[in-house]
Amino acid sequence: MKLFVFDHCPYCIKAMMVAGLNKANVELVFLQNHDVQARIDKVGANMVPILQKPDGSYMAESLDIARYLDEQDGQPLLAKAQHEARIAEWYDAARPFSSRLVYPRWLMIDLPEFQCQEAKDWFENNKSAMIEQTFDDAFAQTAQYLSGMEAVLAQLDWLTLPSERDNVLSYDDVNLFPTLRNLTVVKGLTFPSRVRQYLDQVAVLTGISLYDAVAV
DSSP: OEEEEOTTOHHHHHHHHHHHHTTOOOEEEEOOTTOHHHHHHHHSSSOSOEEEOTTSOEEOOHHHHHHHHHHTTSOOOOBOOSOHHHHHHHHHHHHHHHHHHHHHHHTTSOOGGGOSHHHHHHHHHHHHHHHTSOHHHHHHTHHHHHHHHHHHHGGGTTOOOGGGTTTOOBHHHHHHHHHHHHGGGSTTOOOOHHHHHHHHHHHHHHTOOOSGGGOO
């Protein structure tokens, strides 16, 4: 099987987490960010991740792919979600800060989906419109966004660590971890101790790398 992804994409990370957790035989293929046609050719829409199944057919939608990968051998590892509404509410609170912190930084580190200038330009044009400011302006206001993001991270005091539940992950983790993982690209962002433990433990269980070493 092949999984077509971007390294920075939270939706892609959802699928990649489950592939890693299940030790699935999946080849990661990193598309160029601007190559919309490559996505449309496979699933008829500009979407990632995309899974090419053993029969050669393609499927999209991150959670559908995650479920397919988890259930493929008939022995699923993921527990049911219990905090979907709580996570969605937290994500809404985090988005104004997280997007303005991480978007500019994706073009400051070496990511496989930005290996040509056209890919970088496409991303910056689209995402700067979404956050309604230039990447330079967003980066210049890092201190302000750090403060807001740290306040939102403090709201995750309800988290349980994988080590406290026999290292069993759930769909809650699939939905929450990717956004937290991406925030490790932000140098100077202080995670609450428990959130940091959560990040490190889920990363080990799923084989997903963090960005601490290249944080900007």
